[in-house]
Amino acid sequence: MHAWPASEVPALPGQGRDLRIHDTATDGPVTLDPGPVARIYVCGITPYDATHMGHAATYNAFDLVQRVWLDTKRQVHYVQNVTDVDDPLLERATRDGVDWADLAVQETTLFREDMTALRMLPPRHYIGAVEAIPGIVPLVERLRDLGAAYDLDGDIYFSVDADPHFGQVSNLDAAAMRVLSAERGGDPDRPGKKNPLDPMLWLAAREGEPSWDGGTLGRGRPGWHIECVAIALDHLGMTFDVQGGGSDLAFPHHEMGASHAQVLTGEFPMAKAYVHAGMVGLDGEKMSKSRGNLVFVSALRRDGVDPAAIRLALHSHHYRSDWEWTDQVLQDAVDRLGRWRAAVSRPDGPSADALVDEVREALANDLDAPAALAAVDRWAARQEAEGGTDIGAPGLVSRTVDALLGVAL
Structure with missing residues (x-):
C-alpha cells in the first residue's frame, strides 16, 4: 500500500531541540534522545468513513513530532497502518450495500487526499492489515507455542496473564479495563475466556465474512492489536521511540499491543514513550463515527476552506487536550492565516531570529503548538505596528512556519 506525497520541509538555520513529551505509561514528561534515525509508529484509520477532525488532530500531533525531529537533523522512520478489514468496516459495507474491499480503497484514497492537502508528512511504510496477514500468522502461532495464547471454539485469544508488564501502559485497574474493553471492541463477557480482558488474536472464519489461510490456525482474520504489533516489529523492531494515537487507544489497543x-x-518496553492525542468534540460530545457528529476535512475543503487554516485551527489547541470544534475555532484560524500572510508579504520586517528559537522551544516542550502560534502572532503584530528593516525576516518566518508547523504562507 502506498502513502501520499511528501511536501518539502525547508531547512532552518541552526538546529532544533530534543523533544520533551508526555508519556502515558509514566504519566510524566520524558526527553527523547533517538539515535540518528528516530522511530515512530502511529495507528492509522479503519477506512469506513472519511477523515474527521478527530483524526486530523491526531495525525497533526504526530506530524509535529516528525518536524521537531527533522529540525534536529535526524532522519525519521515513520510507520502507519490501515485496518482495512475489521468489524466496523464490514458492518458499514453491509449497511450501504457495497463491497467491503471497495469501501476500504475508497476511504483510504480520500484519507490520502486529506493528508496531502493538510501537508502531513507521510509514513515511510504505510501497511494495510490484509497485506500484513502473512506476517501476523507466525506471530499468533508463536504466542500459542509459548503458552500465551489459547483456542476458544476455533478463535485464538491472547492470555494477558502471560505478560508480567500488562497494565503498565494505561495504568488502569481491572474494573476500568473491563468497562473500556466492552466499549472498544473487546468481548469481556464471552464464556470460556481465561481472563475477561484476553483479546482476540485470530478470529475463525465466519460465514459471509472475508477470511484468509491461517496455516495451523485455520482460516480466519487477525485481531486488531496483533495487526499493529506485526507491522511495528517488522519495520521498527522493539523499543522504538514513540507509539502514538488518540487517547482512546491507550486501552485496550496500545496496552494489548505492548503485551503481545x-x-x-x-x-x-515495546516503545520508549506512549503518546496520546486528546479527543475533539462537537455539540458537547466526542466526535466519532458511531455518534455521527462529524466534521470532515474533505467537506471543509469542498466548501473552499484553505487547508492551512484547518491546520492552524488544530494547532490552536494543545495536542493532549480535549476540545470542541466550533465555527469560531475555524474563523479564528482563517483570520490568523490572513494576518500572517499579510505580515510575510512585505519586503522586510522586524528580526525573526528570536522567533525561530521561540517556536523551536515551544514545540520541543511537549508540542506546545498554541505557544508557537502566539510567538508568530507577536511577530506579525510588530510587523503591522512598527515594520522593520530586516529584508530576510519575512522569508525566515515563512520557512519557520512551514518547516515546524506545516503551514504554507
Whole structure:
C-alpha cells in the first residue's frame, strides 16, 4: 500500500531541540534522545468513513513530532497502518450495500487526499492489515507455542496473564479495563475466556465474512492489536521511540499491543514513550463515527476552506487536550492565516531570529503548538505596528512556519 506525497520541509538555520513529551505509561514528561534515525509508529484509520477532525488532530500531533525531529537533523522512520478489514468496516459495507474491499480503497484514497492537502508528512511504510496477514500468522502461532495464547471454539485469544508488564501502559485497574474493553471492541463477557480482558488474536472464519489461510490456525482474520504489533516489529523492531494515537487507544489497543510484543520478544518496553492525542468534540460530545457528529476535512475543503487554516485551527489547541470544534475555532484560524500572510508579504520586517528559537522551544516542550502560534502572532503584530528593516525576516518566518508547523504562507 502506498502513502501520499511528501511536501518539502525547508531547512532552518541552526538546529532544533530534543523533544520533551508526555508519556502515558509514566504519566510524566520524558526527553527523547533517538539515535540518528528516530522511530515512530502511529495507528492509522479503519477506512469506513472519511477523515474527521478527530483524526486530523491526531495525525497533526504526530506530524509535529516528525518536524521537531527533522529540525534536529535526524532522519525519521515513520510507520502507519490501515485496518482495512475489521468489524466496523464490514458492518458499514453491509449497511450501504457495497463491497467491503471497495469501501476500504475508497476511504483510504480520500484519507490520502486529506493528508496531502493538510501537508502531513507521510509514513515511510504505510501497511494495510490484509497485506500484513502473512506476517501476523507466525506471530499468533508463536504466542500459542509459548503458552500465551489459547483456542476458544476455533478463535485464538491472547492470555494477558502471560505478560508480567500488562497494565503498565494505561495504568488502569481491572474494573476500568473491563468497562473500556466492552466499549472498544473487546468481548469481556464471552464464556470460556481465561481472563475477561484476553483479546482476540485470530478470529475463525465466519460465514459471509472475508477470511484468509491461517496455516495451523485455520482460516480466519487477525485481531486488531496483533495487526499493529506485526507491522511495528517488522519495520521498527522493539523499543522504538514513540507509539502514538488518540487517547482512546491507550486501552485496550496500545496496552494489548505492548503485551503481545513483549511476550513475543522477551524485551521491555515495546516503545520508549506512549503518546496520546486528546479527543475533539462537537455539540458537547466526542466526535466519532458511531455518534455521527462529524466534521470532515474533505467537506471543509469542498466548501473552499484553505487547508492551512484547518491546520492552524488544530494547532490552536494543545495536542493532549480535549476540545470542541466550533465555527469560531475555524474563523479564528482563517483570520490568523490572513494576518500572517499579510505580515510575510512585505519586503522586510522586524528580526525573526528570536522567533525561530521561540517556536523551536515551544514545540520541543511537549508540542506546545498554541505557544508557537502566539510567538508568530507577536511577530506579525510588530510587523503591522512598527515594520522593520530586516529584508530576510519575512522569508525566515515563512520557512519557520512551514518547516515546524506545516503551514504554507
